[in-house]
Amino acid sequence: MPTSPMMSLNGKIVPYDQCTVHAFSGVVKYGAGVFEGLRGYWNAERGEMYVFRLHEHLERLRYGMRVLRFDTVFDEAFMAESLLSMIRANDLRENVHLRMIAFLDGDDELAATGPVGLVCGAVPRPPSKAVTDGVHIATSTYARLGDNMLPPRVKATANYVNNRAAEMESRRNGYQGVLMLTERGKVSEGSGACFFMIRNGVLHTPDTSSDILESITRDTMIQLAREKLGLQVLERTIDRHEVYAADEAFWCGSGYEVQPILSLDRLAIGTGTPGPLTRALQDTYFATVEGRSNDHANWLTPVWSGA
Numbered sequence: 271m272p273t274s275p276m277m278s279l280n281g282k283i284v285p286y287d288q289c290t291v292h293a294f295s296g297v298v299k300y301g302a303g304v305f306e307g308l309r310g311y312w313n314a315e316r317g318e319m320y321v322f323r324l325h326e327h328l329e330r331l332r333y334g335m336r337v338l339r340f341d342t343v344f345d346e347a348f349m350a351e352s353l354l355s356m357i358r359a360n361d362l363r364e365n366v367h368l369r370m371i372a373f374l375d376g377d378d379e380l381a382a383t384g385p386v387g388l389v390c391g392a393v394p395r396p397p398s399k400a401v402t403d404g405v406h407i408a409t410s411t412y413a414r415l416g417d418n419m420l421p422p423r424v425k426a427t428a429n430y431v432n433n434r435a436a437e438m439e440s441r442r443n444g445y446q447g448v449l450m451l452t453e454r455g456k457v458s459e460g461s462g463a464c465f466f467m468i469r470n471g472v473l474h475t476p477d478t479s480s481d482i483l484e485s486i487t488r489d490t491m492i493q494l495a496r497e498k499l500g501l502q503v504l505e506r507t508i509d510r511h512e513v514y515a516a517d518e519a520f521w522c523g524s525g526y527e528v529q530p531i532l533s534l535d536r537l538a539i540g541t542g543t544p545g546p547l548t549r550a551l552q553d554t555y556f557a558t559v560e561g562r563s564n565d566h567a568n569w570l571t572p573v574w575s576g577a
C-alpha cells in the first residue's frame with residue numbers, strides 16, 4: 271500500500287519506517303484498537319484540500335475509545351492537528367484516503383487500558399472504477415457480528431476479522447464485494463460500506479439496529495437524498511429477498527464513496543446497470559465532498575487555509 275512517506279505517531283511527525291509499535295502491544299495481541307477512514311478531497315480550482323466531516327469522524331473515534339475503555343480519550347483538537355499536520359508534512363495536493371488508529375500500546379494483560387497511542391497516515395487515491403462502473407456482489411455466508419458480541423457501532427480493529435472473512439470469501443468466489451446479513455438473516459451492510467436500495471422511487475437502508483456501523487456517509491446520503499433530490503428515505507429492517515426486487519442499489523462509505531451495485535448473487539438488480547437515482551446521488555455526493563456545492567460548508571475542513 272503506497273502510504274505517504276510522513277506519518278503522525280502520538281502527535282509527532284515521523285517517517286513511515288519509524289512509525290512502529292511493539293509486537294506485544296495490546297493492539298497486536300488482542301486487537302484492542304479503534305480506527306477511522308476519512309477522505310481528503312483536492313479542489314484544484316480553490317487550491318485547497320477539504321477533509322470531509324472531520325468532526326464526526328473524530329467524535330466516532332472518541333466514542334470508540336470510550337467503549338474500549340481506554341484510559342486516555344484524546345481530545346478532538348489534538349487528533350485533528352495530528353491528522354492535518356501529517357497531510358501538510360506530506361504536501362498532499364490530491365485526493366487521499368486518511369487513516370487514524372487509536373491503539374492499546376504497552377505490553378500488558380487482557381484488561382489493560384493504557385498506554386494509548388494514536389497514528390495517522392494518508393494514502394493517495396485516484397478515482398475508482400467501482401464508482402463509475404459498479405460492482406457485482408454476493409451475500410455472505412458469515413453473519414455480521416451482533417451488538418452483544420462486539421460493538422458494530424465502533425470501528426474496532428477486532429471487528430474486522432468478521433468483515434475480512436466475508437470479503438475474502440466473496441473475492442474467492444469471483445465477486446467484487448459482499449453483503450452481510452445479521453444473525454437474524456436481515457440485510458446489514460457491506461464489509462466497509464452501508465447498503466441502500468431504491469424501490470418505486472423510495473430510498474431504503476437498514477436501520478441502525480441492523481448491526482451496522484453508524485456510517486457518516488450513510489448520514490450524508492440520507493440528508494442529501496432528502497434535501498437535493500426530494501426523495502423519501504426509509505431506515506428499516508430489510509429482507510434479503512427484497513434486494514433482488516430492487517430497481518437500483520448502491521453502497522457507500524468514506525473509502526468506497528458511492529458504488530452502484532449491479533447484481534447480488536448473480537441476479538441483476540433492476541437493469542443490471544447503474545440506475546438514474548444512483549447516478550444523481552453520486553453527482554450530489556461528489557459536488558458536496560469536493561466543495562463544488564456551497565451547501566454544508568461546515569462539513570469541509572480546509573487543510574491549507576486553516577494552517
Ligand code: PMP
Binds near residue numbers: 483485487488524525
Ligand atoms: N460499514 C463498515 C463496516 C465500515 O467499515 C465502513 C467504513 N468506515 C462503513 C460502513 C462506512 O462508514 P463511513 O461512511 O463512516 O465511512
